[in-house]
Amino acid sequence: MPFALRQIVKQTWQVFTEELGNGNRDQHHVKIFEDLLSEFEPDLPSPITKAILHPRYRLGSLKYWRAAVAQLLVSLFPREFLPEILGFNLHFEALQLDTMQASKELPEVCLNAYYFLLHVSIDNSHSGHAAMAMASVTDYIEHITETEGEVAAETAWKRVQAGYVFSEWQIQKGNQATNILAQLNDESPDQLESKVLAIFSSKIQASHRLHCGSRVKIGERLLTDWLDPEAFLGEEWQRKFMRSLSTCQPWIYPGDSQKSKLVQEFRWGGRMYGSLTKSELDIFELWVNSLGHDQNPFYHSFINPSMDSQDQVSKTSDTDKSVIIALTVSEKNIETAILLSQVPSGKYSGDLTANLNLPSMLPLWFTQCCLLESFLYAPGRTTDNLGCAVVRFLRAQSGFETEDSVVTGTDEPHTTENGGIIEFGLEMIRAASLPIPQGLHGLLSAWPSEFATTMLELASSPIQNLGTLLGMAMAFLELQEMVSESSNYGLLSPKSSERLASLIRRQYECLQVCLEEIPIGDARRVAFHRGYDMAKAEISKCSGSAP
Template sequence: MSVQFDLIIKDRRVTFSVILVLICICPFTFLYFKSLKPPTNHEKCNTLATPERERFKRSRYFKSTAEWTSTKELEFYKELYFKLQNLEEHSDTLPTARRAFETLLSQALEDSAKVSGGNLLSIKHFDKKKLAHFLQSEQDDVTNQYHGYITRRRAGGAREILKDRQAAGDWLREIAPVKLVDGAWLGHLNTIKMPFSLRQIVKQTWQVFTEELGNGNSDQHHVKIFEDLLETFEPDLPAPTTKAILHPRYRLGSLKYWRAAVAQLLVSLFPQDFLPEILGFNMHFEALQLDTLQAAKELPEVGLNPSYFLLHISIDNSHSGHAAMAMEVVSDYIEHVAKTEGEAAAEVAWKRVQAGYVFSEWQFQKGNQVTNILDHLNDDSHDRLESKVLAIFGSKIQAAHRLHCGSRVKIGKRSLADWLDPEAFSSEEWQRDFIRCLSVCEPWIYQGDSQRSKLVREIQWGGRMYGSFTKSELEALELWINSLGSDRTPFYCSFIQPTASPATQQPNRSDTDSPDHFEIISGSENLQTADLPLHGTPTKCPGDLTTNLNLPILLPLWFTQCCLFESFLYAPGRTSDKIGCAVIRFLRAQSGFETEDLLVTGTDEPSITENGGIVEFGLEIILRASLPVPQDLQGLLSLWPSEFAAKMLALSSSPNRNFGTLLGISMAFLELQELVSEYSISGLLCPKSSERLASLVRRQYQCLQVCLQEIPAGDSRRVDFHHGYKLAKKEVERCSNTKV
């Protein structure tokens, strides 16, 4: 029975239950007396364990943070993997791709420089014998490890990378991202925009690339062979160029291999700027690897086809295969630079080759460790300054137009007047090239030191550009220059600087010296006959020969036609079908390669460098006609401008979207090649070149016919084909007074 009592609060009677009050008081009383009791042994243990629990919580936090960072980086590489194989739809990713490449390249160099000896960086100055010895030592190390592996296996040891068939599937999935872009590190290399003097060096390397693509034979296509192997475990695997392949359901790869795959796609993306790095990367990537040897041994033991790995053991051999070709190309390139630009330039070129080699090597040494690439890419402070500087220069273009035409100052390979041409400067690509070349143009710019930079001093009082820039504009320039040394691949930039030695030291120049000769490493200003891969000393063609040919119209079309399908191959996974293989054979014919054989071409076969292609025939025409020889396509189009040549270059940047149109243009230009071959009877080309050109025309025609036959009736590409053919046909007819 409960006890109640009443209270009167402000004239109101309130009734309380004693039981209710006791219920409220009891818990507090219990807690109070419990606090007075000494702790039990169990409670003492928990009290003492508190720091350990906190450390455990922190370790779990850091582990989860590391996993989160790793996941973010993995997703970044996956997205970049897709976009770099679909650049037509994602051209806006190029600035990010360039920064990613430069950041990873610098980190690879910095990590490798910490290792004392034992790597390629130990060869301070290029020496072919030392390089050959180093590469042989690297191979000996691999083969010695393989010998030890075979010894263990013969003694009853277990398989070391493929425990069973399921483990084999897991391993093949892990490495898949790299194998599905096999060859991509050379995918952007063979472009018509490369300097003509480098054609033969690039051609040797491009031979390696087309062999990675089976030389236009689907059965020998490396990506196709790996896809067939992987199909055992993933029968519905999407094409490597699609976004579907990124889905986690396919369980493809780890951070290590996604990063390595993206590295392949990045390294050849800017061939005009990073050719030595590409050659160095190629030299390491084509070297023999231990896991390749082990996989070739263990795959048959679990009932799988080892063809992909056996192929890379044989085709990459160091006697006449890709490894040997890669070393020869590096040697030829360094010798070329030394001959045309001097020993100091050759020293820088060698360091850049080393950087490319280290970059390839580092991809696999780094393993699954995360890098700081996302921090670098997210830090856009430098990009904002760069954009502001470009806006400053852009705003002054019209006011300064033609005022610098008397200046001989060079920034990179162009004069200041050329850089500041209003029409050219409207291009974003032109602006990127300008700011990049300006940022390394000493003494005008010393990275990280605006007060030492001549550009800043010339803008201030007493300088020749005083009054041209406002105070706020000068401050922006200074901030930009000071930012160059801090967050823009500092290690790479410092690494490739030439060292001061009697053989390579440049003459000292004071700040008051004439700036006319300041120039970044560049090629010769004009090609000489000896630099061209012709079949003999060209003789001048008869004076009346060109009366029926309009060479100023013909020449820009002749050279530019080589651009039409050159971008079609940069994603190897898109080139294994009939159309892709036909395009490969078409481009090989244009480059002057022999008819494809089931056997590969080795270093002992002179056909790679001796047989000319479309570009070489064009240079022969120029020399025989006693015309000025341009250094590259840009120089040629400056001499002989052509709206249709510019149109072809624009169309070729989207080879998949414009495939039908490009096919039609290419077919029409075969008629131009026939025209030149026929006129060569009178001396436009030597007889051997004329005969060879006629042969190449027939091979190209066969390849284009295959492409056309693969396009079904009603496909819009057939309509585009006829449109492209009619457009080009009109241009071809303009080259001659007689209609074709």
């Protein structure tokens, strides 16, 4: 995430950590929900195991899986789709009617409703998650207005709306039958269209004159004209008919066969019931539903009507994905990267870092914050003591205050005068009179670090490499101590050095809990020591005059 957006994103990350109880297992929302499930299904397996997929647990409703996959997919591209994510979060954190219903109805059947009561209160629009979600959106739009102008802000606002509607759609669309989605994987849209055309072609002779009295128009022609047997033989005629039919509301709503009036007419009670056999109607509905699977053209026309979506795709197909949403590297940033790469170690303003090699140290300093971030990708993995300790560790690294039994809500941004590890890194760069990189990608482009790249690769598989990552994180506390010591006075202000020392203690306590939770003889303990040694050896290169 670009450094300039950290404070905005920090508010949404605070919402997330509060959902995880801020590292307090008893207040972890997933844990509370699991306790509720155990009341009526005591032997329910952990949600992070394959055992929970057994048919006996009746978790085969596709709409919930689809909603979960949708969230995971959009979360994979935070840089490209940040406005959409903020909009999605804005809707998701708003108080929903079904939450209030559950909080009222569960006690009537002697079940604990606290999970839902909790979300009626903590999602409040004054100081709770709804308010924080709104503040994130407001701050983001103001940031875009100040840095990119009114036109860019208008586009960003439309993208926020798109994300909001996407979340809303997950709820509304989820109420409809979704068993067609599995079948769509086996049929391409072109194959389905060919089958539908074959169905219409086979019925032309029988149906043509039956529609003479109909005044219904499909596109530019009456239905009876479209169904002229001779004209329908032409391939161009057929293509135009299918194209016109696919967008002709209310007869066809792309992606929604249940709402489409033509489908209703083919069913019982409709004026054309019996015209299609069951298999033919299944194919027709499948085709209608397939029309809603590629919404990119509409999406692009909504967020930027002046840009043709096909032109946009063709212009960006051979570039880095970050260019798609205009998070491009400007000429200024390229110049910054060149300046950074040309500055030798030990030659900074006032020679503040005579015993530190900044080109070696800074890539590691910023990358250390990525080591355990991805461990939280599945909240169900953070309900035990180890997972909660990782949550608290990451909160400390991000500069959040020490956890309290009561959430801080919107008070947090006002009580935190200083940031976390990233902010201290930026302070060091400013103290050395160096240009500020736009983000981690820019910094690693300026000062390439093979070990930093290795750290990112290991962090991308957080479960498999957990022991190694924890060991590395422990080693980096020594780098933090090195920076906070008085011998390096000038890198950080006295106040920042004092705060960093406090954060080091908090991180150490969390990592100690993690290590205690790993049984002796567990392979993760061996990996812990290996990761510690690897990182410590690399950190040693940051001191003295190492190149």
